[in-house]
Structures are given as C-alpha cells and as structure tokens.
Amino acid sequence: MQFSKNWLKEFIDINLSTEEICDQLTMAGLEVDGYEHHKSKITGNDSIIKLDITPNRGDGFSVLGVARELSVINNLKFNLPKVVMIDNSFKDEIEVKVCEQGPVYYGRTLKNFSINSKTLPLIAERLQLSDQKLIDPVVDITNYILLELGQPLHAFDRDKLQGNIFVRPAKNKEALTLLDDQEISLDRDCLVIADSKKAVAFAGIMGGKSSAVTDTTSSIFLESAFFNPSAIRGRARRFGFQTDASIRFERGVDYAIQKLALDRASSLLDQTVGGTFSNIVSASLKNKLPKQSKIKVSLERANKVLGTNISKQQAMKYLKGLGMNPTEKNNIISVTSPSWRFDIDIEADLIEELARLEGYDSLPQTSLNPVYKKILKAPEVSLSETLVSKGFNEIITYSFISPEEHKLYGLGTSPLEVENPISQNMTVMRTNLISGLLNTCLYNHNHGQENQRLFEIGNTFTLKNSKKVKENKTIGGLLQGSAVINNWKEQSREISFYDLKGVVLDLLSQFKVDYSSSDSSVDFLHPGMSSSILLNNKEVGFMGSLHPKFLENLGFKQDIFVFSFEVENLKDKSLTSFKQFSKFPSTSRDLAFLISKETSAASIQKIIESSAGDFFKGIKIFDVYQGKGIPEDKKSIALSVSWQSMEQTLVDSDIDNVIEKIVNSVKDELDGELRV
C-alpha cells in the first residue's frame, strides 16, 4: 500500500515532516517500507509513503485507516471526508438479497453519464502516486474510494443484470468467466454476486465478464458491500491470484462504511461524469456482522505482562482514542472492537494496543535471571570438532537435489518429492549427503582448489511405505587429492581407502558404539574399494572410493573418497572408571605369514587373537606385501603380536608354546605358512 502524504489532510490536520510521520507509523505497527519526496503541481510539497501492512491490520490498507492511526498517536481531531449527498432522480426496481457470508450490500444505478469526461486532476495524481493506472473516470473513482476508504466498489453494466441481485454461496462447480477472461469453476464455499439468472461476480474478489462495463455501457450499477473475511480468505489464492479487493476483504473491511463509500463515490461521479442517480438499494443482516462482544482487559494483568505502570485514566484514554468505547469497573476495562478492527478478540489483543500506544520502545526492560542447567554436548558437535581438527571444511548444501542426482545417488529409495519446487533441480529431498559433497568438490575443483576435505552434517529423508517420512541426522565426508600437505620436506602421497577408514574410525572412537563392516552394495562406489558401516550390528552407512564410471561422469581424474552414516543414538564415551595397567614389560614377536590373496586381514587377526593365550595384548599389522618373491595367488602379511601379564614379567618359554599354537591355527584354518 502506497499513498500521497497530502491525502492524509482529507482526514486530519497534520503538520509533521514525512520522516516524523513515517517513524510514528513504523513504531505503531504500520511499518513504513520507504518514502520519497514529490513536488505536486496541485498540492505543493508532497511525499509518497510506502507501507508494509501485516495481515492483522486490514484497516491499514486505506488512507483513512492510516490517518486514524496518526490521529490517535498525535491526539488530533479526525474527520471523515465531506460528502455532498446526491439525490435520486429515478427509481431502480432492482432488489437485493444478502446472506450470512455477505451481510451488507448497498447499490445504486447511474444513467446518462459522460464516460468521455476526464478524471479530476487531484484524483488522477493521487492514483498515480499510489501506483494505480488510470483507466476511465468510473473505474478511477472506484479505485480512489478503495485506496481512500478501504472499501472495494464494483461497477456492473446495469443493462446486463437480469432481475434482482443476490449475494449467495456458489453452486458446486458453478462456472464464471472473470473480467480478465479467466474461466473458473467455483466451489460451494465461494461467494458470488448473482442476478436472477447466473453468477455475475466472484464476490469481493473480481467481477464477471458478462456484466462488465464496456465502451458501450450506458448505465452502471455501483456496488458497495461487506463480505465476511472467512468467506473470502484463500478463495482467490485457490485460483492462483489476488486482487486489491480480495486482499482487503480477507483481512477485513470496515463493515460500517459501505453507505459512506457509495455516497462519496456518487458525489465524485457527479462531479466528474455527471448523469442521473437512482435511489440506493440495500439489504443487511445485522446479526451476521462480525460479533461485537465485550472484550475485557485486567489493568493489573496488562501491567504485569508488560512490566509497566499504566494508569486507569491513561488506559481509558488510549482505548477511547482507538474507537473502542471503553468502560471500567474494578480495574477491569471492557471494550467493543471497532467496526474496522478485525484483530481485537481477546485480552492479549488489548494488551498489545496499550503497549502500542505506550510505545514499545518506552516499555521497561529487565534482565532474565539465568537458571543453572547442565550443558550437554550434542554428538554432532564432537563429530564436527574432530573433523575440523583433521583439516576438514564444513559445508552446508540444500536439502533438495535434482531427480537425476537422486537417481544416481539415491540408492534406489523412493523419492520424497517437493510438490511445488522452486526449480527443476531442487525437486527431491536428499537421501544422503553425497551429491552435495560431490557438487561442492566439483565447484571448488573448478576454482583451483585441490586436496579437499569436506564434511556436512544434516538431515536426510526417505519415504517409508510411500507415506511416512523417515528423517535421519547424517554425517557425510569427502577426501580427495594427496595425504600430506603443507610440508616441503616429505613427499606427499595420494590418499587411499585407509585414510578414509582412519577418519571414520577416529570419528567413531569417541562414542560408545561397536563398529563393524561388511561388503558394501552401494552402486556409486568402487565395488572393490568400499564397505558398509555397521554400528552395533545395524547398517548405518558406507564408505569407499567413488566408482570409476561416476568419476568419469563428473569429469574427475583423481579418486574421490566419501563416507556417510547416520548419527542418531550416538552416545558419548565418557570415562566411567580408571582401569589398572600392568607394571610389567610387554613382550612382542613379529610373525609373517603367506596367505591367499583373497584372505582378509581381519580373518587372520581373528584366528591369532583366539589362539594367542591368556596374556595376549594386541596385534599390529606392519606390512602387507604382494609381488616379487611371493607366489602370485598369495600375499605376505607381517604382524607384531604382543603379550603382557598383570602379575609378572613374561619369559620366552611363556610365549613359545603360544606361537606354535598360532602357527598351527593359521595353517589349519587359512592354509597359511609362517615365513622364516
């Protein structure tokens, strides 16, 4: 809503600068979006004020409403515009019937007018300053009333109305062609203006084509009506549009202003296009107007909530100024909501009015007392700290991905789609974090960044049984490039799967959780260089090298390693009790075995562990070798096994028996040979 500042003078005698006015309005809750100065040939120095009206303040959608607000703030006398009553020269026999949803209706017919007249210069200027196009004098005047009084008017071609006027709910699927040629099929909860034959307007929203005023119209029927907000709300939006009328009606138009608006329009039409006016036809259902029950506010409660000390006299003065006719008994003030306010229902609404007029800024301020509580660290904070300490950059990417990305990285899950996406590549909710990581890696690669370490922590979404959304907090990471950086002395090397696995294990080591892995079936990972991540025997994610085919599609030459796993239910591994360690030295032996190439390190470790006796302490793999000197189907794995006792220093003879057992087990179970 924007308007000329000088227009306010139709209602109040205000002599404040534009800046002061704007400041007052903003601080009263009618936020000024901006203003600019204008030099008017008619009214002199002027300004255009642009308001950003919140949905509760329908009354702010008119110059009258803004002027009234300023009159209350500045204690100014408020006048309604002068209206010269136009007598009726003939009688229109048309009758009007209203209904619950549209309880007030005024109308009158104008004949013999001159459509070729020019809109009055002041009206034309004000409309233009409100960013309203000039059309013809009749439309211009209806628009003028809309802006000035907030009352939408509609002009019908009188000759195209057949019989009487009815404000009624639409019939199911009732067809209506609107002024803008849009053909719509209405629902029963829509309201129409109909003549005796058919619907002629989408009530409170837009007129119909069939009864529209055209160049050949010789007689118009002017409507000034009130429709209940609940009958208008959302109806235009249902068909994908909004109008100046619907915006006002759905927020609430003053239900006592229809007659004034019609009179004011008549007077302006009389001045502009002349013609003869009929009697005013009207109908109203008083008991269907918005309820006017008494609303009470306890002054004590208001002062408590606001932390203020507003006196009874002051409160009464504020509420009287707002047109609420307050009465008081035992510090309880009762008011009735004015006909132009649709946001005054309960005590809290009145407390807000008192706060507004007192000025939010001058309300007192006290500190909130802190309350002790134990601060818990969320698992994602520990995860993030670990990764950052390892040189990873945290990224945040959009939760929606493209259908193509879902197809590539969605692991065959059914997509959770956005019905009204903002763009075609943001239509599916991500099921893991891989596409965001890869896109970011690619973006940075294209900007000359190498050796990237990225991670993201965010929710991922899967659709279960095509109805229920499963939302999981997930962590994903990406490694690419070389392993050592910032080092002029040592040679860097390409990173490997084991760098990736090390990161994942370091992450998990802070939590009370059992890690295990199995072969992965993630189709975008290299089948020979990936594994799934199991926590407490439940599969929660995967890690591995990106499949060469996917790398190629991305146009990437170097390997990219990724991991992703769900982080729900991770519990911090807090130190519960200290464990005694041995005071005696540990003994270790290095063993190298020749085993089949296919045998995993984990399986030989497991065998050694189970045959290494009571004093077994640990195994460390220190070399894995394939190639020269080793049969082609074999590999050599070298391990250092260690033992330690809590009670004594171990001697060779303690170990020798166990070594024999180990060697035998490896031979029996894996056909492994000890290398000497």
Place this chain on the structure above:
Amino acid sequence: MNLDTLKKTLLELKAKAITEFKSADSRSDIDDIYRSFLGKKGEVNLLLKSLGSFPQEKRKEAGMLLNELKSDLEEAYLQITVSLSSKANQERLSNEKIDTSLPGFQARKGSVHPVSKTIKEICDFFEKMGFDVESGPEAEIDYYNFEALNVPEDHPAKDMHDTFYLNNAGLLRTHTSPVQIRTMEKRDAPHRIICPGKVYRKDSDLTHTPMFHQIEGLVVEEGASFSQLKGLLNDFLEDFFGEKVELRFRPSYFPFTEPSAEADIRWNKNWLEVLGCGMVHPNVLKGVGVDTKIYSGFAFGLGVERMAMLKYDIPDLRAFFENDIRFLNQF
C-alpha cells in the same frame, strides 16, 4: 721398595697417565686408559698389592700416597671426559645449523561453517541462561507448522510463508516454531528452550534462499514478561556482537504471539530488522495444555544467516551455500 722410590714411581705414573689421557681422543680410549691405571688389574691396584712389602710403620703413609694418586687420577679422568664431551657437543653444534625460517609442519586447518559457528555462538549464550537446545523434524505436518501456532487454514498470515509441500501430504517447515509445540507437548512447564535448525520457504532472490537457518527461543514460566523479553534480547545482542548495540522494538504481527514485536538494530545509521518476538499467544499455550492462569511466555526468532552476515560482514547471502573453500577457510 722404600717410600722414596714409591714417591718417584707414583710421580712417573701420574705423569704418564695424564699424558695418555691428554692424547686420547675418544671416550672409549679414555675408558681404556682409566682401566689400565685404576681398573682391577690396573697399575694402581698392582702397587696396592705391593704395599705388603712395606714395613708396618711405613705402610700407612704409603697407602695415603697411593690414595692421593688415585684421587688425582680420578680427577684427571673426570676433567678429560668433561672436556671431551664438551668438545664433541661443540663440534655437533658447529656442524648442525638449519634454516629455522623454513615453514613449520603445521597441521592442516579445517573450518566450521559460518552458519554452524553462528548457531553455536547464539546457543552458547542461551545455554548459559539455562535454555535447553531442542530440535525437531524439517519435514513437518500442517498441524505443527501452522495450526498449533494459531495460523488457521486460509489465513492471510500463511502468505507470509511460502510453503513447500511434499508428496506425502507433509510440508517443509517454514520456521523453527513447530519445535516449541513439540517440546511443550512432551514436557510440562516451565520451559526455556532454544531451537536452531533449517527452514524452507519458496523464495529465491538476492536476499532469499529457499533454505535457511532460524533460531527460535521460548520461555514459559511464572511471571514471564515483555520487559524480560526486551532485556534478554538486549543482553543477547550485546553478547553476540561483543558491544552495545542500539536496539528498538516496534509492533508487528505473528499469529502465535500477542503482543508481537519486531526488533531492529542500528546498523550503519539505518535501522535493520533482526528479530521477531512477542508474548506467546494464549491459544498456543492452551493448545498444548499450559495453564495460562499460572504461566505466561515469550518467544523470539531470528535468521542465522542474517546475523552471520552482520557479524562477519558477509555481503552476499548465497555465499553460505556456495561453500567456496576460500570463503569457508576464513571461519
């Protein structure tokens, strides 16, 4: 042997030992020399054994002379070892000289995303005030996102939120306020909670991204007042920006608060909107079974990206989701 010959022998022995010590140039040579004089079979020991040949009355003096020699030689040994090791150190020091101006092997520096960093900074303040950090789903249902927050179907207030709908009839939450409702349903009052998280609105231009982050705070307790809300937000903004900020409150509208307010801060002379807040609407409290005769509440919400842009002087909202490493590395 008599005492005089012994004295002479001892003098010669001392001179010989010292000469040998001086000519030695390794620790092991020195030790050999030491042993040849002072070892079990060393010359001093041999002399000791010959003491028996002295007459009783001279034996004591002879023993004293021998001990004197022994301690002289020990002393000489000590001196030579010290000087030798200091010579060795000297030599090592003169050979070992590195260019300490070459770069150190620093660990690679990672970074927390500025949005996460800002969320943490904000939550830290509120946690110290006794707020619990709560979270909720991003894929929400209409009830929690609108209805329970006093936004009826078709209400124009819904226009303030351009909602993304999902093909399971749910929606992407347009604000973090649903977490309020979920928390109040789960637990009894009083409440102090702070809820950071992603929110989604169908909006994309220079100053809007379809996904962004919000933090919502809620206090429900006896005597919670608008003046506390003002005081708390003032303290928070001062803590966040690290200096006093000029703050103003003005009336606004949110369906779930009444009175509602917007808070602006003075930034480069202009007023800039940073927060929405207000007293929790009685309908919201009643809806989750809070006794409004005992409890009142206030809530506030702010945009994380906006706060980060102000604090870290970031000109473009889209930088947050571009994730350029040159941008990220600065946090």
